[in-house]
Amino acid sequence: MTGSVVQILESWNYLVVIALMMGGLFIVISQNNLVKKLVGLAIFQTSVFIFYISVGKMAGGTAPILMDGADRLYSNPLPHVLILTAIVVGVATTALGLALILRIHAAFGSIEDDEVLAMKAEAAEPRARRGDDVTGGGA
Amino acid sequence: MSLAQIIANLPALVVAIPLLLSPVAAMTPVAGLAWLLAVLGSGAAFLCALLLQGAVTSGESFSYFLGNWPPPWGIEFVVDAPSAFTVLVMSGLAFVATLFARTALLAEIAEADAGKAYAAWLLACGGLSGLVMTGDAFNLFVFLEISALSSVILIALGAGRDRRALIAGYNYLVIGAVGATFYVIGVGFIYAVTGSLNMADLAVRIPEVPQTTVVMVGFGFMMAGILVKAAIFPVHVWLPAAYAFAPSAVSSLLAAIATKAALYVMARIVFDIFAGMPEMIGFALEFVLVPLALGGIFIGTILAIYENDIKKLLAFSSVAQIGYIALAFGVSTTAGIAAGFIHIGNHALIKGGLFLAVGAYAVLLGRRINLTQMAGLGRRMPITTTAFLICGLSLIGLPLTAGFISKLYLVRALLEAEMMIVVGLVLASSALSVAYLWKIVEVLWKPAAVIAPVREAPALYLPLWILALGNLWFGVAPAPLVDAAMRAAMQFTGGM
Numbered sequence: 001m002t003g004s005v006v007q008i009l010e011s012w013n014y015l016v017v018i019a020l021m022m023g024g025l026f027i028v029i030s031q032n033n034l035v036k037k038l039v040g041l042a043i044f045q046t047s048v049f050i051f052y053i054s055v056g057k058m059a060g061g062t063a064p065i066l067m068d069g070a071d072r073l074y075s076n077p078l079p080h081v082l083i084l085t086a087i088v089v090g091v092a093t094t095a096l097g098l099a100l101i102l103r104i105h106a107a108f109g110s111i112e113d114d115e116v117l118a119m120k121a122e123a124a125e126p127r128a129r130r131g132d133d134v135t136g137g138g139a
Numbered sequence: 140m141s142l143a144q145i146i147a148n149l150p151a152l153v154v155a156i157p158l159l160l161s162p163v164a165a166m167t168p169v170a171g172l173a174w175l176l177a178v179l180g181s182g183a184a185f186l187c188a189l190l191l192q193g194a195v196t197s198g199e200s201f202s203y204f205l206g207n208w209p210p211p212w213g214i215e216f217v218v219d220a221p222s223a224f225t226v227l228v229m230s231g232l233a234f235v236a237t238l239f240a241r242t243a244l245l246a247e248i249a250e251a252d253a254g255k256a257y258a259a260w261l262l263a264c265g266g267l268s269g270l271v272m273t274g275d276a277f278n279l280f281v282f283l284e285i286s287a288l289s290s291v292i293l294i295a296l297g298a299g300r301d302r303r304a305l306i307a308g309y310n311y312l313v314i315g316a317v318g319a320t321f322y323v324i325g326v327g328f329i330y331a332v333t334g335s336l337n338m339a340d341l342a343v344r345i346p347e348v349p350q351t352t353v354v355m356v357g358f359g360f361m362m363a364g365i366l367v368k369a370a371i372f373p374v375h376v377w378l379p380a381a382y383a384f385a386p387s388a389v390s391s392l393l394a395a396i397a398t399k400a401a402l403y404v405m406a407r408i409v410f411d412i413f414a415g416m417p418e419m420i421g422f423a424l425e426f427v428l429v430p431l432a433l434g435g436i437f438i439g440t441i442l443a444i445y446e447n448d449i450k451k452l453l454a455f456s457s458v459a460q461i462g463y464i465a466l467a468f469g470v471s472t473t474a475g476i477a478a479g480f481i482h483i484g485n486h487a488l489i490k491g492g493l494f495l496a497v498g499a500y501a502v503l504l505g506r507r508i509n510l511t512q513m514a515g516l517g518r519r520m521p522i523t524t525t526a527f528l529i530c531g532l533s534l535i536g537l538p539l540t541a542g543f544i545s546k547l548y549l550v551r552a553l554l555e556a557e558m559m560i561v562v563g564l565v566l567a568s569s570a571l572s573v574a575y576l577w578k579i580v581e582v583l584w585k586p587a588a589v590i591a592p593v594r595e596a597p598a599l600y601l602p603l604w605i606l607a608l609g610n611l612w613f614g615v616a617p618a619p620l621v622d623a624a625m626r627a628a629m630q631f632t633g634g635m
């Protein structure tokens with residue numbers, strides 16, 4: 001019993017991963033502010049980065065550089081490379097999300113709440129419809 | 140360069156050509172020129188896919204090692220029956236949608252944005268093809284995000300006509316990113332216990348892994364991510380708004396190819412990577428995928444019946460049709476998987492065509508349309524409306540249309556697997572789908588205040604008719620499609 005508790009505490013980095021992952025996902029789901037949602041998303045993605053790097057780490061392992069003579073224990077470099085790619089993807093996602101938020105703010109004057117935004121959009125529709133040409137035009 | 144050499148490089152070209160043309164299109168200031176680049180890119184990809192399918196049909200299957208690094212170390216592009224079939228369907232539909240985009244896209248976005256729009260368009264095409272070609276589980280995530288981010292841009296472009304497109308794009312971005320991240324978590328678990336990312340290598344290693352719990356968790360995360368991307372009920376919520384508010388040309392592109400790629404990836408994960416764990420797969424399909432698919436079929440169909448906005452209606456119908464494909468995969472026999480692939484092809488033809496027709500209406504009427512505004516369009520635009528009708532009949536599965544072939548093979552597979560209740564549900568849902576189609580048809584031929592015919596533009600109805608005739612062609616002579624789908628299914632099941 002105590003053995004398993006010690007084992008869990010020794011892999012505390014995974015506990016951090018779980019806490020960040022759940023926290024990030026909760027923020028994405030629960031927050032109404034669009035920017036905060038993106039922050040949550042970034043935390044969520046970062047937890048995955050830590051997860052990958054934890055998986056690649058060998059206890060007592062060094063950087064994977066070949067050296068003469070010594071039969072060393074190396075850490076796995078591949079997860080780092082994968083995560084470098086994932087970080088780039090994460091940056092692109094965040095950038096695009098922020099750009100969209102700017103446009104949403106310009107169009108709606110608010111970035112607070114999905115439903116408020118939706119209501120504003122619904123309210124905007126009949127106004128637009130009145131101005132439309134109901135008969136339609138040629139090509 | 141000999142033909143064999145060219146064919147050996149095709150798997151990379153089908154992805155690389157659109158991706159490389161994309162930045163060129165972004166820098167092109169003239170809208171027509173950017174469109175020409177998009178046609179060039181998607182046309183070349185279509186040609187590559189045709190040649191690949193030809194090679195696969197003659198029994199070959201080959202792979203391309205990026206940077207000449209052999210698997211399992213390097214990234215591998217795999218061309219076999221399932222991937223060649225899916226790429227052919229997707230690139231063909233993307234090509235037709237690109238032809239249509241010339242008039243349709245410019246009608247809905249600012250001309251100055253056209254170059255960048257076509258850049259995103261090409262990125263989406265290349266990214267989705269890459270999703271299908273890649274044989275590397277992590278590389279798949281990168282293509283997943285390339286296609287998702289470019290789709291978000293395309294969806295948000297609809298803001299010129301309706302600002303809600305921005306919210307639809309934002310929601311798709313967030314939901315899609317969460318889905319993709321779930322997928323990466325799953326890959327991380329699998330990598331931790333197998334030490335490999337190559338799909339073929341994973342398929343060999345996974346049955347030997349002693350920590351089956353980790354494999355199950357990894358599988359669960361990967362599937363959860365892909366279900367989001369494939370818009371399977373109940374994680375389809377991003378899809379209706381995204382399709383409804385995107386520019387019409389974009390709607391038809393995404394409806395025809397985006398979810399298809401994700402469905403293919405799902406089949407690849409279930410029947411290839413994790414094929415060595417039949418008990419887990421059997422449980423996941425029977426108790427998760429099939430019920431969700433049935434839920435999607437009914438919810439999608441019922442929401443479509445009550446929807447008044449025509450593009451949203453078609454999007455809800457897409458949710459139902461994706462349900463049919465997922466259901467077919469859920470049967471997991473050779474006949475079932477083949478039915479899934481047949482419907483991947485046919486639904487791309489059907490929904491691509493329907494969205495093109497709605498796009499043609501929207502261009503001529505110059506705005507978003509709901510059903511009441513479509514009154515009498517059948518008399519004003521007979522050429523477009525006839526094609527719409529053909530695709531619509533194909534959607535509900537009338538004999539002599541492609542949709543009938545899909546339903547036939549699906550029901551046959553279900554009967555073979557002795558899933559009688561499901562057969563009943565499928566037939567009932569087909570009957571329900573007549574309701575929403577009839578609703579549209581009734582409106583289209585309703586006498587209206589304005590009945591002056593509109594001069595229809597060939598640039599809009601020719602691509603539409605290509606798809607409508609495709610629906611008839613594959614309804615009357617389905618053999619090539621069915622054969623290709625069968626080969627794809629046999630590849631997964633080993634001909635069981």
